[in-house]
Amino acid sequence: MKKTAGIIIGVVAALMLVSAAYVHSMSKKPVVKDTFRIGMIAPLTGDAGFVGVGMKNALLMAREQWGDGKYNYEFVFEDDQLDPKLSASAAQKLLNVDKVDAIVTVGHAPRITVPLARQYDIIHFAIAVQKDIPDGVNNFSHWAPSVKLNGLLIKEMQKRGIKKVGVFRTTSLEAWVAYYNDFLEGIKNTDIRVVTDQTFKKGEKDFRSLIARAKPTNPDIYLIFVETPELEIVAKQIREAGINTPFTTLEGFEVTEQPELFEGYWYVSPVEPSEEFSKAYEAKFGKRPPVCSPNAYDIFNLLATAVERAGSSPSKKPATAQIARELKKIKSFPGALGDLLVSDNGMVMSGVQVKMIKNGKPIALEH
Amino acid sequence: MDILTQLVINGIIAGAIYTLIALGFNLIYGATKFFNIAHGVFAAIGGYTVFFFFKLSGVSLVPSILAGVLLAGIAGMLSDRLIFLPLRRKRGSSVIMLVASLGLFTALQSVIAIMFSNRFQTLTDIFNIQKTYQIFSGVITQIHIVIIITVISLTIGLFLMLNRTKFGKAVKAISDDEEVARIIGIDTDRVIGYVFFIGSAIAGLGGILIGFDTGIMPTMGMGLLLKGVIASIVGGVGNIYGSVCGGLLLGFVENFGVWKISGEWKDAIAFGLLIIFLLFRPQGVLGK
Structure with missing residues (x-):
């Protein structure tokens, strides 16, 4: 009897030891964060190259300021030189080779990327004026209507x-x-x-x-x-x-x-970008933020916010539908272009203003 | 401003610009009998040389222009020595020469883009509004007057060179029959090399003047070449005087065309004129 009890106690103790060791090892194992990849299609060279470079800078600055979140964020930048042929091949590369989760576009690229975003079920954020580009499902836009x-x-x-x-x-x-x-x-x-x-x-x-x-x-x-x-x-x-x-x-x-x-x-x-954004950009890159750079900055922050809110586990990034849902829940967001609201059809609303060139610089006349 | 007077002036300006490209193109075509696509890039070389010396390095204007013209000419002559002459010696067909010139065009254009970026550049400080002059009820700028005078001077100069000099007669002999010219003792390779130099230098000068008018970019050569080729074919391919005639006709047709129809059709008007000539008068206005 004593022998049997001893065996049982031994087995239980051994099991407890193994369990404790397992729990200990699990608690020490680092959590592997999933990576959310964002592609960008914009002119990085040529006459409009300053637009794409500004967007790229703004995205990098936004990620740096975001710090350590639930997920890792990676960028893949593609130069389309404002040429629709290059926009199309860049979109195909981002989707099929780089396997990005989201694409940010400007110029000719938005129109090309809209159907691809639906087909590949990714988030597409366009800096575009066309009102038929956002759909609130895969396609979003951030430009004053x-x-x-x-x-x-x-x-x-x-x-x-x-x-x-x-x-x-x-x-x-x-x-x-x-x-x-x-x-x-x-x-x-x-x-x-x-x-x-x-x-x-x-x-x-x-x-x-x-x-x-x-x-x-x-x-x-x-x-x-x-x-x-x-x-x-x-x-x-x-x-x-x-x-x-x-x-x-x-x-x-x-x-x-x-x-x-x-x-x-x-x-x-x-509207002119916020002073905070402009100063941070100028301090980092030594020049005034060019057109579209505050939009790109806001797009990263909106996207990262939606991704982090939608994701339940750092090891598995959320699905596109979940991100889109979280994006559309944003009704007030402090962005570089003021207080932002994402409409149900995927349009990020920001303000417009009358400006004038004075002493070679744009100044706001009226909001 | 009377619109008709202005359109005539605009037609002359555009015609003069096309003539600048067509002159060199026709000179080279006359001697070599192939369409030198690379001709367009020598205009860009001229423009970018002035951009480098005058705008970036602060060298004064005249030496910068001379450097631009010379470099374009030397680049043209080197293209003959290194690519077209060996091909001619191997009895390469005009199609092979054309493909080689297309390759050269693409390579040189890429080199310019790598060196100076793809961006549009101006040769003057920003987009300086030029001094203008009133002609009847139309307006013409200083640089346009320079372009027109340059074209007139070049045409007279080429006429005198071709008709009054031994070199010009050698060029005409080669243009008639290179084989016979060689038999009678003309050093055809050397003369063709000089023809490349002169033709490319004229293209370089064209690129410089266009740069002072609107601006330059590495891809400027193709658009200019296409209009220069149309002017050549319309005027009479291989014919120096045909260049002037074709250039002016093209300039007038384009500018009077957009008077009545949308500006988007400008290129279509130019190519429409080309097709009409190819169909009904392939030898051009003045013939060979």
Whole structure:
């Protein structure tokens, strides 16, 4: 009897010892964090290279400030030089080779990435104006809506008594077409009218005959919808043709490296980034944050917040649907572009303002 | 400003720019009988040399322009010595030469992009508004007057060179029949080398002037070359005077075209003109 009891006690003690050792070993084993990979498709070289470089810097800065979270965050940066062919191959590489969980895009890349995000079931965050890009399921966007930008543009035109608008615009980039269509829609019930609409392809350098056509219409203001360097070339050639009519645009004067050409002219663009963001960016990279960089910064913070909230275990990152759900729950978020709200259709709402180039720098006139 | 006067001025300006490219292209085509695609990149070499010396290094304007023209010419002559001459000696067909020139174009364009980035650059400080002059009811800028005077001077210079000098007569002899020219004692390889130098230097000068007008970028060569080739074919391929005629015709058609239709159709108008000429007058306005 004593012998049997001794055996039982021995076995129990041995089992307890083994269990204790196992628990001890488990408690010492480090938790392996899952990695959430974010791809970025933007121009990193070429005329618009400063946009992509600014986005890349902002993403890296946001991750650094995020610190040690539930998951690791990795980036893969792809340069598309604002060329849709390169955007398409970059998207395929990010999805099939790098196996990213989310993609951040700008330029031509958003339109290309929208269906791929659905097909591969990933999160796609576009810095894009087109209202049909976000769907709140896979696709989200973070840019001031075109209707909002145009609304303020039209309001400012009315305030300044502008009635006749001359337009110079490219049809090569979808965003400018979207802006123009919303502008036309917005002026329908006003006394503002487009007296001349000159369209051209990206890469055009000789606008003189288009200017000769536009000049007799004598507009109160020229609305220029094109990115750099055509923006500066059009403006320069208009002045060389002896026309002193002022210029305006949406967002465009922000991107120019020759603000002297637009000195004293007002325009409408998304709100200036917060001072905190601007100072941190300038301290780290030695220059003012370029256009789209605050958006990229906000996108990382929104994404990381949603991922961390959706994830139950550090060893397994959450599914896309869970992240999307958490993103749409965000109704007030302190971002670089103010207090952000994610709408149910996946659009991040931020403000717009009237700005003016003064002493070569953009200054806010009105929120 | 009367729109018609301005369109005429714009047509002359555009025509002069196309002529600058077509002149060198036709000169080289006349001597070698192949479409030298690389011709476009020599315009970029000229522009970027001035950008490097004048804007980046602070060298004064005239030496910078001379360096740009010379470097473009030397690059053109070297392309002949290192690539086209060996191919000619191996009796390479014009298709092989064309493919080789395309390869050279791509390689040199990439080198420029690596050295100076793909960004659009200006040769002057920012986009300086140029001084303008009134001609009747139209406006013309200082640089456009320089471009037009340059084209007139170059055309007269080439005319005199081809008709009044021994070298020019050798070029014309090679243009007629390289084999016979060699038999009668002309050092055809050396003359073609010089033709490459002159043609590429003219392209380089074109790139510099365009750089002062609008700006430069590594890919500028292809667009210029296409318009230069259209001007050559329309005027008469291989014909120096055809370059002027074709360039001006192309400039006028493009500028008067966008008077009535959208500016997006500018390139379509140019290529439409090319197709019409290829179909109905393939020898061009002046023929060979």
